[in-house]
Amino acid sequence: MSRILEGKNAVITGARQGIGRAIAEAYAENGCGLWVCSRTDDEAFRKDMKELSEKYGVDIRTIFFDMMKEDEIKSAAKEILGSKIPVDILVNNAGATCRSLFQMTSMKTLRDVFEVDFFGPYLFTQLLLRAMMKCSSASIINIVSTAGLDANAGRSAYGSAKAALACFTRVLSAELGTKNIRVNAIAPGVTQTSLLTYDEEQLAEIVADSAQGVIGQPEDIAGSALFLASDSSSFVTGQIIRVDGFVL
Template identity: 45%
Template structure:
């Protein structure tokens, strides 16, 4: 599905991002696998995936919340003078506290990572895609950006902003062949979900899911593969829920 395509995946070291890298590798894509800090275990993991699926995976390190680091990372991609066909913004942080108990610096930190960082990276990469007149941008949002839940004010608002950005950007760049979509996972079996479970409890998370369980990262990644591929060539400006059927 992705043979001959080059993808950038943020948050590639764990959870949904790691699952996306493996699924993309399995489908034949070349991948820039992005993480915040250099790590020998991560590099070994990426090397093993590249060998397993006979493709190229290049670790790339930057803090998605820091514009100067994003700019330096993008320079490395520009230097290759290759097309970038797919951008998947996965990297994110969660905050599960009541609004009145959340300091402003924490709110800013969440928005820097979940919203402003993806905006910055997307601006740079869309410049490349515009020259190609093709590309697919997939933003990993959350059902928290759609549904209303206590303790989700900061996180949910940042994901709601990302969803709205996806829709507006799709209307701006669709005419030049670039598609922008968002995926909104429900509770997913990742390290991040443990933070939320500690606050609201696992029973509360699952009681609103018709299937009665969390998603697996692979299930979210499967949807992202579809949106990245030419099989979704006329899907643009959409938000696809991967939530097991929210009640």
């Protein structure tokens, strides 16, 4: 089977685990060189990425920065741009979750969530865009959330930040369409990752309301991210794709 991202390079934030890690593997398996980003440096992550690199025969570079720190985001972008490696694909996956009722959500919490889920990806995209504009075609994929599309209690901060990122996706797609840069978002439903904040009873209710009767796995999201990164989606832009097993 051909590797559909052969010759391309992607930057993936939040690649240490969960959805980001699954996307990194899906891309590597399909021949894509990677910049994998994580907040903190540790040997386990480097080792994991080294093994992925050897397994699929692609270049994988690790880079560490905090989405809440503008200077670190700029330094990371400088390192990526300075490498002169083309950036064909950007996946803004890093995120912070929050579940608390409106009256229990402090302004600090709200600002922190927006820093990681919206302002950070906004700046990072702004910085990397100059490299993406040099590619004959490019794809930006923002990982939003069904929480940003649906009105669920307890999601005023997280849902609002993800809604902002979804709106940004559509605006950017309008601005960049003629430059052959596609911008799409994936809105995962409840997905089995370390960010999952539901207890067993709540999960059982969600599963009961799902057409497929299961919660999503990171690999389910990675499949859609692979499609949006590839030329198979060359006429798809400005879309927010729900990947949630159809919650009824």
